[in-house]
Amino acid sequence: MAGCKHTQQVHERADVIESYELAVKLLGSHESKEFYCCVKGCVELSPCRGCLECVFVGCKKHGKEHGEDKGHYLSVDLVEGSEGSVYCYGCEDYIPDDVFEGRKRSRASGTVGVLPPYQATTGLRGFYNMGATCFMSVILQSFVHNPVMRNFFLCGGHDSSQCPRRLEGECLACSVDEVFTDFFRDNNAQGYGLTNVLVASWKVKRALAGASEQDAHEFLQFILDEFHKTHFQSKVLEEKERKKVDGPVGDIECPCVAHRTFCGELESKIQCHNCGNVTSKVDPMMDLSLEVKSQTKSKVTLTGCLNKFTSTEKLDAKYHCSVCDGQQNVDKSLYIKRMPVSLCIQLKRFEHGVSKQGGSKVEVPVEFPLYLDFAKYVSDVPKDPTLNYELYGVVCHQGSLHSGHYTCYMKNRLGNWFHFDDAMVTAVSAKNALAAKDAYLLFYIINRL
Numbered sequence: 001m002a003g004c005k006h007t008q009q010v011h012e013r014a015d016v017i018e019s020y021e022l023a024v025k026l027l028g029s030h031e032s033k034e035f036y037c038c039v040k041g042c043v044e045l046s047p048c049r050g051c052l053e054c055v056f057v058g059c060k061k062h063g064k065e066h067g068e069d070k071g072h073y074l075s076v077d078l079v080e081g082s083e084g085s086v087y088c089y090g091c092e093d094y095i096p097d098d099v100f101e102g103r104k105r106s107r108a109s110g111t112v113g114v115l116p117p118y119q120a121t122t123g124l125r126g127f128y129n130m131g132a133t134c135f136m137s138v139i140l141q142s143f144v145h146n147p148v149m150r151n152f153f154l155c156g157g158h159d160s161s162q163c164p165r166r167l168e169g170e171c172l173a174c175s176v177d178e179v180f181t182d183f184f185r186d187n188n189a190q191g192y193g194l195t196n197v198l199v200a201s202w203k204v205k206r207a208l209a210g211a212s213e214q215d216a217h218e219f220l221q222f223i224l225d226e227f228h229k230t231h232f233q234s235k236v237l238e239e240k241e242r243k244k245v246d247g248p249v250g251d252i253e254c255p256c257v258a259h260r261t262f263c264g265e266l267e268s269k270i271q272c273h274n275c276g277n278v279t280s281k282v283d284p285m286m287d288l289s290l291e292v293k294s295q296t297k298s299k300v301t302l303t304g305c306l307n308k309f310t311s312t313e314k315l316d317a318k319y320h321c322s323v324c325d326g327q328q329n330v331d332k333s334l335y336i337k338r339m340p341v342s343l344c345i346q347l348k349r350f351e352h353g354v355s356k357q358g359g360s361k362v363e364v365p366v367e368f369p370l371y372l373d374f375a376k377y378v379s380d381v382p383k384d385p386t387l388n389y390e391l392y393g394v395v396c397h398q399g400s401l402h403s404g405h406y407t408c409y410m411k412n413r414l415g416n417w418f419h420f421d422d423a424m425v426t427a428v429s430a431k432n433a434l435a436a437k438d439a440y441l442l443f444y445i446i447n448r449l
Contacts, residue, residue, distance in 0.1 A: 003095050003096065003097030003098070003099070003100075004088055004090070004091045004095045004097075005090075006073045006074055006088050006090045006091065006095075007074060007086065007088065007095055007097040007099070007100065010052070010053075010074065011099050015053070016052045016053060016074070017099070017100075017103060019050075019052045019053070019076075020052055020076060020084070020086070020100055020103060021103055023050055023052075023076045023078065023084060024076075024084040024103070024104050026078075035048040035050070035057055035078040036048065036057070037057065037058045037059040037062055038056060038057050038058060039058060039059075039062045042058075042059060042062060048063070048078050049063045049075035049076060049077055049078060049087055050075060050076050050078050051063070051066060051067075051070075051072045051074070051075050052072070052074040052075060052076060052086075053070075053072040053074065054070070054072060056070075056072070057078065060156075063075055063089060064089045067089030067090065068089065073088050073089045073090035073091075074086060074087075074088055074089075075087050075088075075089065077154075084100075084104050085151070085154070086100050087155070093151065093155075094147075094151035094154075094155060096147055101413075104414070123144060123150075123183045123184045123412070124189075124412060124418065124425060125183055125189060125190070125191070125192055125425070126191045126192070126420055126421075126422055126423035126424055126425045127140065127141075127191055127192050127193075127194055127420075127422060127423060128191040128192065128193050128194070128422065128423050129422040129423070130193065130194055130195070130198060132212065132213045132214070133194055133198065134405055134406040134407070134422060135213070135214045135215065135216040135219050135406050136194055136197060136198070136201070136219060137194070137406070137408075137420070137422060138216055138395045138406045138407065138408040138420070138441075139216055139219055139220050139223065139395075140176070140179060140194075140197070141393070141408050141410050141420050142220075142344075142393045142395065142408070142410065142441075142443050143176065143179075144179070144180070144183055144410075145392060145393060145410040145411065145412060145413075146261065146342055146392070146393075146443070146445065147413065147445070148257070148260065148261045148341055148342060148445075149257060149261055150180065150184075152257040152260075152261075153176065153177050153180040153181075153257075154180055154184060157257060158173045158174065158176075158177045158230070158231075158257070160174040160177050160178075163230065165230065168203070169196070169199055169200055169203060170200055170203045170204055171200060171226075171230055172197065172200045172201065172204065172223055172226040172227070172230070173226065173227050173230040173231075173257075174196075174200070174230075175196040175197040175199075175200045176197065176223075176227075178196060179192065179197070189425075190423070191422070191423030192423075201222075201223075204226060205222060208222075213402075213403065213404070215350070216395055216397070216406050216440065216441060217287075217289075217346045217440070217441060220287070220344065220441070221286065221287075224258035224262060224286060225258070227256055227257050227258040228254065228256045228258045228259060230256075231254075231255070231256030231257070231258075258286070259284075260341070261340070261341055261342050262286050262287065262340050262341075262342055262343070262344060263284055263285070263286060263340050264284075264285045264286075264336060264337075264338050264339050264340035264343070265282050265283070265284060265285055265336070265337040265338040266282070266283050266284075266285040266334065266335075266336060266337060267280055267281070267282050267283075267334070267335050267336070267337035267379050268280070268281050268283070268332065268333070268334050269332070269333050269334075269335070269379075270319055270330050270331070270332055271330060271331045271332075271333075272319070272321040272323065272324060272328045272329075272330055273328055273329040273330060273331070274321065274324050274328045274329075275321065275323050275324050275328075277321055277322070277323040277324075279322075282337055285336070285340070286340075286344075287343070287344040287345065287346055288309070288336075288343065288344070288345045288346065289345075289346040289348055290302075290305040290306065290308075290309055290345060290346065290347060290348060291305065291308065291309075291348055292305060292347045292348060292349065292362055292364060292366050293348075293351075293362050293364065299365075299367060300364050300365070300366045300367070301366065301367045301368070302345070302366060302367065302368035302369065302372070302442070303369075303372070305347070305366070306377050309334060309377075310333065310334055310335055310336075310377050311333070312331050312332070312333040313331065313332055313333070314329065314330075314331055314332075315329075315330050315331070315332050318330070335377065335378065335379035336374065336377050336378045336379065337378070337379050337380055338378075338380070339374055339378060339387055339389075339446070341445065341446055342443065342444070342445045342446070343374075343389060343443070343444045343445075344441060344442070344443055345441070345442040345443075345444070346440070346441055347366055347439060347440055347441070347442070348362070349361050349362045349363075349397065349440055350362075350401055351401075359401045359402075360401060361399075361400055361401045363438075365437035365438075365439075366439060368391070368394075368434065368439065368442055369391070369434075370390065370391050370430060370434060371388060371389070371390055371391070371447070372388070372389050372391075372444060373387060373388050373389075374387040374389055375387045387446070388446070388447040389444040389445060389446055389447060390444065390445055390446075390447045391411075391433070391434075391442065391443070391444055392410065392411045392443055392444070392445050393408060393409065393410045393411070393441075393442070393443035394408060394409040394410075394433050394436050394439050394441070394442055394443070395407075395408045395439070395440050395441035395442075395443075396408060396409070396436050396438045396439055396440060397438055397440040398438055406440075407419065407420060407421045407422075408420050409428065409432065409433035409436060411430075411433075417429060417430050417432065417433050419432065
């Protein structure tokens, strides 16, 4: 994570690094602390940030004014549970930076099997199972442990007080915003009840009502679609960002949290056998669904599934070629045109309507790596030929097509892995996550933002 131009300018400044280390140390202690804006007369109760270049402490409004006036763009959240997040007023966003992250990790002493330090446990919390709600729990854990999602909600990306759907209890973004607030501002290790998420889901989609089991991948698609709809109905972002969504906006440019986190582009190509003409079509891509059923006895790997997904196949049906002006035999291929910041990969384990029982589950284990370079699967290779992505989440499904249970493995921002089984949270190693034989959803995030 290379950071931004403002963090790169201070990498060699010892005073800035020392200020950051002091803030992390302060936030890591167990003493109760409150910080207030130092501007006289300010009564703003929003979380304050401390300037990393001087002693200024201010609310969001006065912190931005200070940054623009003094050129001090870098600040750190002075909120217990923020884990020392660096905010840049010049870029108006939280900035993941390897230098600052490295300083933070050097203060962390948590190891596998040992209770991690305080700043790591904040946000480390399970969800109570309220009647076949495990499919919701694992998806919400993937949001909590996604830095783009986390930064969006913690910096007020969805202001519930201004949301027009809040009073009706139909806004899932408001409900998820409450989850982030409780997870990162309350040092509570007990499970969290998904009451508001459940009610909002039921009101928006009646099929989710009741205690019937649901598919985690379908719920992910549903809730991301709701995030997109809510973004356009609320007034949650700065005026500058709101102007971006005036008029028609393509999915890839949409500033809602769903698209800025998961949206990429998928390109399909049709090539004529007779003249070689290629016709391309680009569609938005929120995730990848890969076939895992193998016709051979060889082991199944994620790279093998991706190779099969992007391989060229001859279509049985003929296609009208505009150059030849007639029906011709064609080849079809699929490639990723643009990678998202975070990629969800669904391993297609459920087959419907195949057997007399109405379907079956593919139980074959799939090997997947901790790091994966997606450059070979992208049609437009960027200037940087490497597209390294890092695994941060694995959702597993135990059971059959009609009955089962979801659990997940997630990596926190300090690099420690944990296993979540409803409200039970257990420290594990990366090897445990990679050894999951019943993996269903894989979450990767770009290694350099």
